[in-house]
Amino acid sequence: MFIEKENKKLKMRRRCIMFIKMDNTNSDKKTSRRDFINKSLRISAGITLGGLGIFLAKDASSEDLVWQLDPEKCIQCGRCVTNCVLTPSAVKCVHVFDMCGYCDLCGGFFKPGTKKLTTAAENQLCPTAAIERKFVEDPFFEYQIIEDLCIGCGKCVAGCDAFGNGSLQLQVRHDICVNCNECAIARNCPADAFSRVPASSNSLFKGFSGHEI
Incomplete structure (x- = not known):
């Protein structure tokens, strides 16, 4: 009888030990799972915030x-x-008045060899009559570009470069240009006078950096 009682006690102790071990194992698993989830959430949040930081930095x-044309290179x-994909072209002549000599005989307005300095069509160099000549005072004349005709x-x-101060210059007009990914004119x-420039300072002028359009 004594031996049987001792065997029963021993079996009970073994069961208790096994239960405790199983309980500890389950607890460790729960803790490990919780730690894993927490770590994953922290990593995910870190990646998200890091990506947002990079995006904001790039955006800033x-x-x-x-696209813009460099008059220093233009031929x-x-x-x-x-x-140009547009008709008429998004490239227009721009008059930098601060450089202009207000010439009576304007090489950008009159054809070479013109005998009479009048605004008759046969005397004008521009094929679309896009330049308007106005008398200021003797001997000065002002020349305005009619952009819709240019x-x-x-x-x-070319005429102004050859015989004047170079105040007539070609520029891409961004109120017209559709800003193609690959500009057909640049190609x-x-x-190789075309390049990409910041939109905030989108003009390039020869001999007069302060002029804006």
């Missing part, structure tokens, strides 16, 4: 770029007229 430092080849051929620019420009 980046700026929209637009007035005429391809701005034929290669096709961006650059003939007036075909033999002088």
Whole structure:
């Protein structure tokens, strides 16, 4: 009888020990699972915040770029007229008045060899009569670009460069330009005069950096 009682006690002790071990194992599993979930949430939150920080930093430092023509490189080849996806071209002549000499005989307005300095169509260099000549006072005249008529051929620019101060210059007008990913004019420009510039300072002028359009 004594031996049987002792065996029963021993079996009970073994069961208690096994129960305690199982309970500890389950507790460890629960703790491990909880730790894993917490760590995962912390990592996920860290990645999200890090990505947001990078996005905000890039957004703050980046700026929209637009196409522009560098007059220092431009050779007035005429391809701005034929290669732009828009008709007429988004490239227009811009008059930098601060550089202009207000010449009576304007090389950008009159054809070479013109004998009479009148506004008759046969005397005008511009094929679309996009330049308006106005008398200021003797011997000065003012020349205004009629942008709606300008096709961006650059003939007036070449004439002004050759015989004047170079105040007539070609520029991409961003109120017209659709800012193609790949500009057809830039792709075909033999002088490589087109490039991307920040939208906030979208003009490039030869000899007069302070001028804006």
